[in-house]
Each structure stands twice: as structure tokens, then as C-alpha cells.
Amino acid sequence: MIENIELGLVDWSRAQFALTAMYHWLFVPLTLGLSFILVIMETMYVRTGSDEWKKITKFWMKLFGINFAIGVSTGLILEFEFGTNWSKYSWFVGDIFGAPLAIEGLFAFFMESTFIAVMFFGWDRVSKRFHLVSTWLVAIGASLSALWILVANAWMNNPVGMVFNPDTARNEMDSFRDVILNPVAVDKFFHTVTSGFVLASLFVIGLSAWYLLKGREREMALKSTKIAAIFGFVSSIVVIMTGDTTARTLARVQPVKFAAMEALYDGTTNAGLIILGAIGNGEEIDGFEQKEMLFKLEVPGLLSTMARGDKDAWIPGIRDLVYGNDEYGLMSVAEKMERGVVARNLLMQYRQSQEEGNSIAADEIKERFYSDEFREEYFRYFGYSWIESPGDVVPNVSIVFYSFHLMVGLGFLFLLIQALSWFFIFRGTLAEKRWFLWLSLLSIPLAYLASQLGWIVAEMGRQPWIIQDIMPVTAAVSHISTSAVQTTFWMFALLFTALLIAEVSIMRRQILNGPKIEEE
Numbered sequence: 001m002i003e004n005i006e007l008g009l010v011d012w013s014r015a016q017f018a019l020t021a022m023y024h025w026l027f028v029p030l031t032l033g034l035s036f037i038l039v040i041m042e043t044m045y046v047r048t049g050s051d052e053w054k055k056i057t058k059f060w061m062k063l064f065g066i067n068f069a070i071g072v073s074t075g076l077i078l079e080f081e082f083g084t085n086w087s088k089y090s091w092f093v094g095d096i097f098g099a100p101l102a103i104e105g106l107f108a109f110f111m112e113s114t115f116i117a118v119m120f121f122g123w124d125r126v127s128k129r130f131h132l133v134s135t136w137l138v139a140i141g142a143s144l145s146a147l148w149i150l151v152a153n154a155w156m157n158n159p160v161g162m163v164f165n166p167d168t169a170r171n172e173m174d175s176f177r178d179v180i181l182n183p184v185a186v187d188k189f190f191h192t193v194t195s196g197f198v199l200a201s202l203f204v205i206g207l208s209a210w211y212l213l214k215g216r217e218r219e220m221a222l223k224s225t226k227i228a229a230i231f232g233f234v235s236s237i238v239v240i241m242t243g244d245t246t247a248r249t250l251a252r253v254q255p256v257k258f259a260a261m262e263a264l265y266d267g268t269t270n271a272g273l274i275i276l277g278a279i280g281n282g283e284e285i286d287g288f289e290q291k292e293m294l295f296k297l298e299v300p301g302l303l304s305t306m307a308r309g310d311k312d313a314w315i316p317g318i319r320d321l322v323y324g325n326d327e328y329g330l331m332s333v334a335e336k337m338e339r340g341v342v343a344r345n346l347l348m349q350y351r352q353s354q355e356e357g358n359s360i361a362a363d364e365i366k367e368r369f370y371s372d373e374f375r376e377e378y379f380r381y382f383g384y385s386w387i388e389s390p391g392d393v394v395p396n397v398s399i400v401f402y403s404f405h406l407m408v409g410l411g412f413l414f415l416l417i418q419a420l421s422w423f424f425i426f427r428g429t430l431a432e433k434r435w436f437l438w439l440s441l442l443s444i445p446l447a448y449l450a451s452q453l454g455w456i457v458a459e460m461g462r463q464p465w466i467i468q469d470i471m472p473v474t475a476a477v478s479h480i481s482t483s484a485v486q487t488t489f490w491m492f493a494l495l496f497t498a499l500l501i502a503e504v505s506i507m508r509r510q511i512l513n514g515p516k517i518e519e520e
Helices: 007-024 028-048 051-084 087-121 128-157 176-180 183-214 218-253 255-261 302-308 318-323 333-355 359-369 372-377 379-386 397-427 434-460 482-513
Strands: 162-165 170-173 273-279 283-285 288-290 293-299 465-467
Touching: 007 051, 007 434, 007 482, 028 051, 028 128, 028 183, 028 218, 051 087, 051 218, 051 482, 087 128, 087 170, 087 176, 087 465, 128 176, 128 183, 128 465, 183 218, 183 397, 183 434, 218 255, 218 302, 218 397, 255 318, 255 397, 273 302, 273 397, 288 318, 318 333, 333 359, 333 379, 359 372, 372 379, 397 434
Parallel strands: none
Antiparallel strands: 162 170, 273 293, 283 288
């Protein structure tokens, strides 16, 4: 059985994983988006035969390659940490979680890494069309890698397609289809990948703006901005649309996270979506701080519409989800804790029956574990048996609330920048709008900030769960010394920082040099 671990170890293990994940995500979104921008640029080269498009493609391809190489190294460390720091999690659900990660490594990453060699070194060794196909396959492979990793992550947020085996005390996959078509996975893939497209478009627009401000590479900057602006604008629209579908899914499968995103403590009909607001200090009751809004500017009924498709629909608040609400059929956390204890005790009884050689009793208990009724009424709350207080299921509302709203606000700013970029190019006045060029340049770090905020909302919002309702993080951590995790945390912090500095330095040198003539 999984045993409780000291809190310090859990906190340091979470910090180390967060450190690795956040550094890794500095490189991934640019890889995802820039690969498709390269596809568009190289397609223009193949169609027109223009050496200018070839020069533009090769310039952005070099920046892509630098980013890709360092992103791979941080990604490998991230996967290894599931075995080193979260071994109990890996043991408990490895049969399910490991499958999409294995597919990602054996298929998607293999395809991506194979054709990237052709993409970089095959310009004069293969035909134009074959080289373009290789670039397409690298872009598709990058997105497929993201798909399988996001499928695994989505399963943690909404565990489906599984059955618990009491003989091994592990969860096993019983429907690969359900895991792949998990609604959280579908929403997360399209929303995450297209957000990477947005970041990459702003990266290209921002660097092109820098060249225009410096009076350099005007032709390349204008053409690159035109491609990135259209690509980014369409991607931003998709991000908004998938954000809407994601909200509907979260309201159903992770209602506490959904309520925390809006700091909604009391359920209400005609719930409004907050456009601008601030949270004040609150009183700690039952283990969680119950805060109030200092002020808010909201659109009435929009939150209800997003979640239920009806502006008059009732949306539960955090208090309803913690204490329960009989009127709307919501179970309290305390009752879920009781049901989780029933499931956990039954597993212990099964083991005891096996040890005593009482096969009849063991078979009866085993049959209960495989029954749909038991799984729906008891085992789905298995993780609550480790929850000490009902308030422990509430995440840090302030972090989730502010991260979510800042991310959304930046998203609409990016949409405006992309639209104006195209408008000014169409009017032929982009190079003259120095204020806008500076805004475009400054949007690059803002794009990275918004990307990180999205993951903060996703991961902080589902705490304390590593697997929603099935396993809390306190039960998933490896039984190792806290000092060992602290040591590796600082080692990784130094290593990742050095890699980031190296990447920025190399990319800066490449940007200052600018595109080279093909013969050089």
C-alpha cells in the first residue's frame, strides 16, 4: 500500500518537477509553432523558386534548430523524474500513463528526429519537394509528440479507460480508445498546440519588428511578418474557441479548478465571467481560506453560458463543492472521504483474505472491485482516503485566479497585435509605425509569460491531485530523502539556467548576424 510521506519531501519534489516542466516549456511552444511557419515559408520557396524565400526559411530554421536541441534535453529529464521522484505514481498507474509516452518516443519523436536531419542538411542533397516533405514531417512529428504527452497529462486530470486490479493494487488500461478520446485530451491538445503557434507567430513578428527598427533586412522582415501575422491570427481564434470548450469540460470533470479560476465561492445562477477583479484576504475555515472579491467587472451570465450553454444555469462555487449541496445533488468532500476509506479498507480486506487463504471471501471482494456500481460509488473516490481535511481539496485560489485572468488578457492583446500587423502591412505602413514595432518586440516575453501562466492554471488548479480524485501528490512521491531532492533541485536549476543562457546567447548571435547569402 501507498504510505504517507513527510510534507517537506512532497514540496521539494513538486518544486523540482515544476522547475523542470517550466524550463522545458520555454522551448516547446516555439518548436511547435515555428515548425509550421517554416513549412509555409518553404512552400512559398518551392512554389515561387525565389532565393529570397529560401534565405528567409533557412534563417528561421536555424533559430528553430537551436531551440529544438535544448528542448529535447529538458524533456528527457522531465520523463525520468516520473521514475525517480514519483515512483509510487508510476507504479500505481504506469500501465496506463506509460503507454502514450512510449508511443511518443517510438513513433512521433522518432519521425521528428529522423527527418530533422534531412531538413537541416539536405538542402543541396535532395530535391526541393522531398526537402519540403521532410519539413512537413518534422512539423507533424512535433505536434504528434505533443499529442501523446498531452494525452498522458489529460488522463491525470480525468482518469478514464481504466480498471483497478486488486491483485496488483494497480490501475490497468481497459480502453485505449477512451484514453485517446478523453475530452480533456482533445481540448488540451488543440488549445496547447495552437497557443504554441501564437507564441511562435509573436516571436517572428517581434524579431522582424526589431530588424525594421534597426533598418535592416526589410524585405525579410515584411515577408516574415505577413506569414506570421496570418498564421498567428488564425491560431489565436482557435485558442479562444478551444478555451471555450475547455471551460465546459473543466466545469464537468474538475469543478473545483473551474470555480477557483473565477474565485467563485458560492454557487449561483446567471454566473458572470470576471473581466477585471481583485481578491481580498479571507478567513480560514475548515482548512482553506475563504476569500471575498474586493471589486470585479464582469459580464453577467457569461460564465454560466460557457459552462452549461445557458446563461441561467447554476454554477457551483467552492463552498458548494467542499460542503456539498443537496438541492443540486452535490456530494460533500467529507462523504467522498468516507467512501474513499471504504474502498481502501476493502483492498486491505482482500489482501488479508488472501494471506489467510480464504479464497471465497477474496473472490467476493475481487468481484466487487470489478463491478460498475462499486467503481462508480466508491473507487472513484479512492484518493480521498488520504485527504486529512475537506479544505485540502481547494487549490491556491489567488494564484489560479490571477494567472487565468492575466493569461486571457494577454491572449486578446496578442490577437490585436497580429491583426494590426497584417493591417499595417496591407497599408504599407508597418515600417513607419515605430510605436507598434516596439509593442511587437515587447510582446515576445509576454507571449512566454502567457504560455507559462496557462500551465500554472492547469497544474496548480488541480492540486492536491496528481490523478484527479484517485491519488493525491502526497501519496505519489518516491520514498527518498528530502536532502537528495534538494540537491538535485539546485543542480537542475543551475544546469537549466546555463542551458537557457547558452540558447539565448547563440540565438542572439544568430539574430545579430541576420540571414546569410546561400553561397556563404
